[in-house]
Amino acid sequence: MPHDHHHEEHEALVIEDDAGNIEAQIIVDALQEVLISKGLLTATEVTGAIAKLESPGIHLGAQVVARAWTDPAYKRRLLKDGRAAVQELDIPVTEARIIVVENTDQLHNLITCTLCSCYPRSILGQPPSWYISKAYRARSVREPRRVLAEFGLSLPHDVQLDVHDSNADMRYLVLPQPPADVARRSVQELEASISRDHLIGVAREVA
Amino acid sequence: MTRFSAGDIVTVLALGKRGHVRIPHYIRHQTGEIVGYCGTYLNPEDLAVGNTGSRAIDLYRVAFAQTRLWPDEDHPAQDRLIIEIYDHWLAPAAGDL
Numbered sequence: 001m002p003h004d005h006h007h008e009e010h011e012a013l014v015i016e017d018d019a020g021n022i023e024a025q026i027i028v029d030a031l032q033e034v035l036i037s038k039g040l041l042t043a044t045e046v047t048g049a050i051a052k053l054e055s056p057g058i059h060l061g062a063q064v065v066a067r068a069w070t071d072p073a074y075k076r077r078l079l080k081d082g083r084a085a086v087q088e089l090d091i092p093v094t095e096a097r098i099i100v101v102e103n104t105d106q107l108h109n110l111i112t113c114t115l116c117s118c119y120p121r122s123i124l125g126q127p128p129s130w131y132i133s134k135a136y137r138a139r140s141v142r143e144p145r146r147v148l149a150e151f152g153l154s155l156p157h158d159v160q161l162d163v164h165d166s167n168a169d170m171r172y173l174v175l176p177q178p179p180a181d182v183a184r185r186s187v188q189e190l191e192a193s194i195s196r197d198h199l200i201g202v203a204r205e206v207a
Numbered sequence: 208m209t210r211f212s213a214g215d216i217v218t219v220l221a222l223g224k225r226g227h228v229r230i231p232h233y234i235r236h237q238t239g240e241i242v243g244y245c246g247t248y249l250n251p252e253d254l255a256v257g258n259t260g261s262r263a264i265d266l267y268r269v270a271f272a273q274t275r276l277w278p279d280e281d282h283p284a285q286d287r288l289i290i291e292i293y294d295h296w297l298a299p300a301a302g303d304l
Binding site: 096097099114115141142143144145157158160161162163164165166167168169170 | 229230231233234245246248251266268270273276277280282283285286287288289290291292293
């Protein structure tokens with residue numbers, strides 16, 4: 001990559017496709033420089049927009065799940081209308097609808113977006129890079145059990161696997177099963193035990 | 208009144224539309240079961256070209272048996288793929304799955 005100019009004013013976003021091409025990165029870089037040099041945009045505004053994008057995170061999803069584990073009435077509301085139940089916790093929701101899918105002894109749920117990178121960003125933040133990869137997007141629908149095995153989860157054959165493709169307007173959150181000693185843990189401990197992978201469905205047991 | 212309700216058997220059409228189409232190729236021509244109604248949404252095929260004036264359309268969640276989607280793979284019989292399909296991409300299917 002030709003990189004003979006200085007980037008002191010702003011940190012470049014890294015945008016490359018699966019093949020490692022950085023064409024989009026070069027275009028974004030050039031556009032940003034032009035906008036800043038013409039006074040239409042400041043580096044501070046760019047940084048602010050990035051911070052805003054990055055401020056939601058897994059802690060919000062974990063908060064929702066821990067509440068559902070400890071409050072049966074909340075869990076019912078969450079499964080009925082995910083968006084309204086998330087908003088109850090004063091979490092701003094940008095998604096049209098959030099559908100919460102519950103894991104049980106007989107059922108495991110896995111979330112994917114085969115067409116792009118749809119993800120419940122209001123409650124999980126930005127998706128991990130593997131979620132956006134063409135390999136995950138193709139294989140999560142075609143051979144999901146092999147994908148889960150690569151994440152270290154060998155799902156028993158008698159547990160049904162539902163794969164949810166977020167191809168259109170819905171966004172999905174997996175409600176994992178609570179740990180056996182859920183009643184003995186504090187809400188803070190419960191929240192800390194929940195990982196992003198549990199909420200996408202590439203992990204199942206919450207330790 | 209929606210055209211389909213939960214339990215209905217439907218086939219996904221292959222409309223051959225170009226542009227911002229949200230119905231992936233792997234699900235076209237496939238037959239599955241309506242498992243949920245999502246409400247009405249503006250058609251992304253119109254929104255992508257700046258047309259925000261068209262009527263909102265019904266969106267359904269449809270479940271498909273993985274064994275039927277990928278017969279060459281070794282999926283357990285009960286595993287499902289669930290995806291959202293807009294009304295105009297669906298046709299009623301005759302008979303059982």
